Amino acid sequence: MTLAPAAAQAGTYVFEEAEFVSPTSIAFETAAPPTGEATQQILDGAESVQSLIETSSGDYTGVEVTDTGLAVTLPDGLDIQARAAEADAVTTAQIRFRHGDRSRAQMYDVKNQIEDMIDAGLHRGTLRGVGADPSRGVAIVYLSELDSVALRTELKTRFGSAVVFREMPEMKTLTEERSRDSAPHYAGAGVRLWNDPHTGERGRCSTSFAVALSGSRYQLTAGHCLPGGTNYPDLWAATFTSATKPAAEYYFGTKHTTTFGGELGAPTQGSAHKYGDWALINGSTYSPRVYNCPVGTGYCSSLPVGGASYGTPAVGTQVCTSGLTTGQTCRQFVTDPDWHGVVQGVVLSHITVVQHATTSGYWDCQGVRPGDSGGAVYQGMGNGSVRAMGIISFGDGCISGYTRLSGVRAWNNGVSVVTAG
Template sequence: MIALVAAALLVPAAARADTASGETRARQVARALGAVPGTAWLLDPRADTVVVLADRTVTGARLDRVEAATRPYGDAVRLRRIDGVLGLRLSGGDPVTGGGYRCTAGANVTGGGAYYFVTAGHCGTAASTWYTLGGALIGPTAGTSFPGNDYSIVRYTGNVSHDGTVGQQDITGAGGAYVGEHVCMRGGTTGVHCGTVLALNASVNYAEGTVNGLIETNVCAEPGDSGGALYDGSTLLGILSGGTGDCTSGGVTFFQPIIEILNAYGLTVY
């Protein structure tokens, strides 16, 4: 009797994974994968499968680890190689500059009688004071969360105008993205580009650290677009964290959800 019970509990790993929910598999894969730079994982809710992305830097022992983390699950976990290198969209000199770097002022927000713009957290860690491309003072970094999250807020203290628009698009509210949603982003380097939300709650292992809870899209972006606003009409959805590819060949991008940022600092759009 004891032997029968023991035998019944001994089930191959692949069989155990097949009976698990997509969210459970995602947590299992995340633990096995660890923080391998150049990788990301996300849940495809339409197929209830986990997708693991690996860029071209994932080779040798790194690739062996990724394959070992995904192999036991069969078709329930898919490994997808992507061109380019997953990285933060940060470089030197753009519409907002600081510390020798450039980023994008994503969207303007307000709270407690002050005005701010939201941008990427890795931008906030790069500079304490921000300027326009022409050298006019904008103000200091007033809050940053990176890694884990990827957002910052910069307070307007200089004489720089700050209306409630993203380019020509008036922003009147903030909301959560959904898979399949048609969205656009305005970046300081590439301007306005549009695409589709591919997944939610993605985790990306950048060389600088892991960021969780991101929105994945196929909207293109390039260095300097970090912090760019993701929106659907007048609704603000997120702020660009990073990605791979460019606006010539395409790629994938990841966005920090805006609601989390607004809640963290008690802010609203206007």
Template sequence: MHNITKRTLLGSVSLAALGSLAMGAPAQGSDSKPVPKPVTKVDTSVLAKEAAARVTTPANARAAQQHVQAAIASYVAKHGTKYSFGSYLDAKTGSVVVLSDAPAAVLSKLTDTSGDRAAAGATVRTSTSTITDQWNRKDDVAPFYGGGGIAASGGICSSGYAVNYGTARYMVTAGHCFANGTLVKTESGANDYGYVAWRRLASLGHGPKDMEIIYNKSYSPRIFTGGLWSTSSAAVVGAGDAVQGYTNYCHSGRTTGENCGHTAVDVNAQVCTQTGCKSPVVAFNGGTLSQGGDSGSPFYVKSGTQAWIRGHVIAGNGGTMSWAEKWGKVASTYGVTIATS
């Protein structure tokens, strides 16, 4: 349980009435927990640093990546999800890297780009690794923050970030977490978190995506920061897609807490797990990476107590590489905007 100082109840604060989904969900009501004061000045200096870190990749390497990703997606569509695959383009070496637990013979065929003239001269490296959806902070109260533990039907994930859809506000998380219509609770089980809708998942035929929304409660444009039992948070002040090469992205989930120092190795990566192939996604490494239960947690760039959303965590291989769904895909899929403080 969080300490009462997490967001001490100081009085009644009225929240604007929020709309409902077309599926007939009830409108959100008001809460008695105070909302932190709106941010009056946004420090954008970190965005210039992020943009300056952008790296470019050779055309033949990008062509090789596209060739390999298409081959992997086709293989998974035909043979199922017995094996896992994660691929990205390492801009520092110009090599396409494929992490997988598939047999060498399978990988050899999938990574053969010899017949692709556009990929001539490109290098493809493989490494043995098992990649999984990251199932598995703890006792939030409304209005709910991103980065908290959420649970239903035996599964545990992390909340992501709040979005606006017209006058309604929802919370985003990973699509492999819960089925449509599921009542989600806080990890402690003490509070209802809302219902799942608009699930988009590759294995369900929704294209290479991994996202869903939670509705019917109030959700704050803030994300938890600090450790597993931290009461601290950052104000969300914007959103956009990650920049390849930037070296200080963060994630904040119920399993590993907040961790920064992540490098966006590739922003056109692919990851294929037991819930299908998702792309383009962000492949990131460096620092303490996400673990089981961090799925859905926000992936962001931070400056002081302000955060810019770049997506949400969807997969990892247990310590050397993780993958995040891109904010741009969420925005275009749902027609939403980021909720800001």
């Protein structure tokens, strides 16, 4: 979308109207393709503006990342110029402003009502999830294409222009050379899940960031890789398949805590509806680095972890993922910063949805694959290090979801990502 510049004119900012959302249409929309890659200045600016918005949710609607700057949407009001100036003051990135129909708080009131429907098990199989597009101030409702007309009509009648619809197939978790990582272990490594006697294994996952809690160090992975009742709680480097244990340096540890209940292949709710899809492992040593090589065996380069984001990213934010199957994959853009929905019968929260785009700006299906579950999600910081963002949770190659670090912090505010230096 072309936006009016926000350059101050005689002490005022110029606004354009936000994109029109029909109060009656029940048609499915698709996510708008990215405008291009943003600079580090823009990405850092989005973090600052997003922090302001989250602490003043009645005064702002949202922020969107574009290749030329930031687009900030605000609800109308007598003090709109002052609010625009406050947003302009927290970043050096260029900002363009838009009028919005509702505030972030009002948007989340609608989103929360639909979350309640999901948590109650209503329309299971048809209603996949709900997210948000803060750049427009709308809740995004994800549904199956079949048998959803009546529900879309009901939701439009109830919420009008505050909701839009996107089709979503049934999502699956991604359980399935990074595969030979030795201690201290890095994010983006591949692990194989073994039983305690080391006589049987059940699939492969990936690792995410090292975290500290109460003086101890742990490593993150996906909760669905280590459900509470699993008989395969021990993680070893993925390359080893023999019942003879490899050297101890290839041991990643065992399940410490998890948000999933049930067993592998038969998960139950646990606490994923509160905290997202993650687990902590302990029993080895963990380093604040992440593998950043393409998929393949042999030597793999890595980058230091220089910081972490515990908030919600802006629409259009670019992230990279690092996992066993697809290696480092960048050019993934946030299309829904805050999704809440059902994956294989389990309700998840603290999820951000991303899609991969070509250099020509078209969506493709080059996202995460089976085996990447639990892997790292991050973005560059412009100084050779990366900012930790979350843990890979699900996907089908075309649409992917990751659990934000906000979910881990919601469980225990004392958790922090370990950083280098």
